[in-house]
Amino acid sequence: MIDFAIDALSWILLTLGGVCVLIGGIGALRLPNLYTRIHAASLTDTMATLLIFTGIMLQAGFTLASLKLLAIMVFLLLTGPTATYALANAALLSGLKPDAATITSKVTGGSNG
Amino acid sequence: MIIVFALFLLTLLVITALAIVRSENLFVSVMLLSIFSLLMAANFFILDAADVALTEAAVGAGVTTVIFLSALALTTEREKQQATAQHVALGSVCILAALIIYATFDKPRLGDPEAPVHQHVAPWYLEMTPEHIDIPNVVTAVLGSYRGYDTLGEVFVVFTACIGVLFILGVRPPEQSAKRTAESGGLRHHLIPQVVGRLLIPFIILFGLYVQFHGEYGPGGGFQAGAIIATGVILYALLEGEGAALAAIPRPVLLGLVVGGALLFGAVGIACMLMGGAFLDYSVLSADPVLGQQLGIIIIEAGVGMAVCGALLSIFHAFAARESQP
Numbered sequence: 001m002i003d004f005a006i007d008a009l010s011w012i013l014l015t016l017g018g019v020c021v022l023i024g025g026i027g028a029l030r031l032p033n034l035y036t037r038i039h040a041a042s043l044t045d046t047m048a049t050l051l052i053f054t055g056i057m058l059q060a061g062f063t064l065a066s067l068k069l070l071a072i073m074v075f076l077l078l079t080g081p082t083a084t085y086a087l088a089n090a091a092l093l094s095g096l097k098p099d100a101a102t103i104t105s106k107v108t109g110g111s112n113g
Numbered sequence: 114m115i116i117v118f119a120l121f122l123l124t125l126l127v128i129t130a131l132a133i134v135r136s137e138n139l140f141v142s143v144m145l146l147s148i149f150s151l152l153m154a155a156n157f158f159i160l161d162a163a164d165v166a167l168t169e170a171a172v173g174a175g176v177t178t179v180i181f182l183s184a185l186a187l188t189t190e191r192e193k194q195q196a197t198a199q200h201v202a203l204g205s206v207c208i209l210a211a212l213i214i215y216a217t218f219d220k221p222r223l224g225d226p227e228a229p230v231h232q233h234v235a236p237w238y239l240e241m242t243p244e245h246i247d248i249p250n251v252v253t254a255v256l257g258s259y260r261g262y263d264t265l266g267e268v269f270v271v272f273t274a275c276i277g278v279l280f281i282l283g284v285r286p287p288e289q290s291a292k293r294t295a296e297s298g299g300l301r302h303h304l305i306p307q308v309v310g311r312l313l314i315p316f317i318i319l320f321g322l323y324v325q326f327h328g329e330y331g332p333g334g335g336f337q338a339g340a341i342i343a344t345g346v347i348l349y350a351l352l353e354g355e356g357a358a359l360a361a362i363p364r365p366v367l368l369g370l371v372v373g374g375a376l377l378f379g380a381v382g383i384a385c386m387l388m389g390g391a392f393l394d395y396s397v398l399s400a401d402p403v404l405g406q407q408l409g410i411i412i413i414e415a416g417v418g419m420a421v422c423g424a425l426l427s428i429f430h431a432f433a434a435r436e437s438q439p
Contacts, residue, residue, distance in 0.1 A: 075313075082309040089303055 010058035017051030020044045034091055035098045042084035049076045119159045126152045137192045143181040150174040163332035164252050167324065171340035176425050179347050183432035245396075246406040248329040256334065257410035261393035264413070265378055267336075268420050272375040275424035282431040303352075310352040317345035325418050329410065335417025342418070343425035355433045362426065370423025377416035381409055 027040025053073035060066045092098065129152060133145045150173025157166035221228035242254045256264050325338030350358030382393040390397035395409025 078309055078313065082306050086303060086306045 006058050010055045013051045013055035013058070017048040017055060020048035020051060024048070033099075034096060035088060038084055038088055038091075042081065045080055046077065049073060049080065115159060119156065122152055122156050122159070126156065138190060139185055139188075139192055140182075140190050142192075143178060143185060146181065147174045147178040150177070164250075164334065164337065167332055167337040168340060171337060171344055172425075175344040176340060176347065176429070179351070180429055180432055183429065187432070187435055245403065246410070247403050248407065248410070250329055250331060252332075253328050253334050253410060253414070257413055258393075258395060258406055261382075261413065264417065265382065265393065268375050268378050268417055271420050271424045272371055275371050275427050278428045278431055282435055307352050310348055314345050314349050317348065318342055321345060325414065326411075328414055329407070335414040335419075336421055338414075339418040339421025339423075340425060342422045343429070346422075346426055347429055350429070350433065355430065359430065364427070364430065367423045367427045367430070370419045371427060374416045374418070374420030374423060377419065378413050381412050381416070385409070 021044065024041045024044030027044070028037045031037045031040050050073070053069055053076075057066045057069050057073075060069065126149065129145055129149045133142050133149065136142045136145065150169055153173065154166045154170040157163075157169055221230075225231075238255050238259060239251055242248070242251045246254045246258055248254055321338045321341035324333035324341055325335060328334030328338070346358060346362060349361065381395070381398075385394050385397055386392055388397040393409075393413075395406045396402035397405060398408050399405035
């Protein structure tokens with residue numbers, strides 16, 4: 001019974017994490033400019049990291065693998081938001097105005113715009 | 114299930130490759146190349162080649178991206194337009210691609226145990242490694258001992274590449290360069306990346322050392338460790354400024370690492386000869402042949418790690434020193 005509960009919980013977390021990544025991906029493609037795209041990608045990414053890694057750790061149980069997963073999760077939780085901050089800050093310093101009305105299709109270099 | 118994932122990754126790989134070719138903005142190309150390397154690393158990992166995956170992730174996605182960006186800072190971001198000879202190039206690429214695809218029809222199936230590569234010396238390596246060297250990671254045994262000549266050659270390739278880049282870029286630029294290098298502050302005004310970087314760099318270096326000295330038991334070894342440690346130091350250089358990184362590890366030390374690493378590898382080979390064995394036959398290094406093999410592999414892996422780390426950092430600094438010129 002307890003096994004089933006843990007398994008179910010883990011799968012719920014993994015699915016939610018997947019949904020988060022999907023929403024982030026759609027947001028990064030659909031939103032109008034750089035800052036909103038970063039916003040969409042970063043918040044969902046952090047949430048998905050938490051959900052997915054907790055889900056996998058529940059699958060792994062109390063093992064060495066869980067400890068390694070925890071280390072990777074902490075690493076991603078530290079670096080992800082930092083990278084987002086650095087990206088947004090670099091954009092701001094290079095003169096891109098955080099104005100929600102601007103529609104830039106060139107922020108991605110035009111290769112997929 | 115894993116085959117579906119592998120196919121997905123390979124499809125992404127093709128899409129990324131096409132995007133790299135089509136993109137005219139070189140900055141975008143560099144970023145896509147980094148993604149390409151990461152996808153490649155994931156592919157290697159699916160094929161159970163964890164050692165190669167580690168190298169690809171650290172060198173391909175990490176160090177080369179930074180070096181490419183440093184090179185881009187010296188040139189322009191836009192690809193030069195050229196209208197000539199495109200049809201010839203396209204034609205030859207198409208013919209080559211068709212030939213390669215035709216050649217794959219004769220390739221054995223993925224993971225086929227009857228494939229020629231699994232019939233030649235590979236079974237012998239797998240069988241004899243516990244007896245000769247007694248370490249769990251056969252890749253390290255093959256790389257360090259059985260095919261030691263090849264690895265020595267690779268280290269000298271790294272050495273030569275480093276010397277070549279230094280000859281082209283390492284010429285000391287006149288006057289103010291040194292001053293400017295000390296001035297260039299990295300991301301000094303970016304507090305958050307700096308704090309997080311300071312937190313992470315010790316762990317990156319520690320992980321590099323773990324990969325270095327755990328290479329006999331798990332995936333890893335000198336090449337991977339050298340690249341990982343180099344990424345740690347490059348991160349430090351990006352955050353604190355190139356001058357700070359050069360103050361931490363000065364140029365002579367870097368050159369010493371490159372030369373010393375290559376020499377250490379060669380010296381182990383000579384030592385083997387002096388002690389009555391063949392070149393790079395580590396069995397004679399100790400009274401117990403198995404212990405001698407392990408000792409030899411640890412020393413040459415250290416040499417490989419030193420050479421790779423020193424070479425990558427020297428190349429990075431050679432580009433970065435040019436960058437800080439007006």
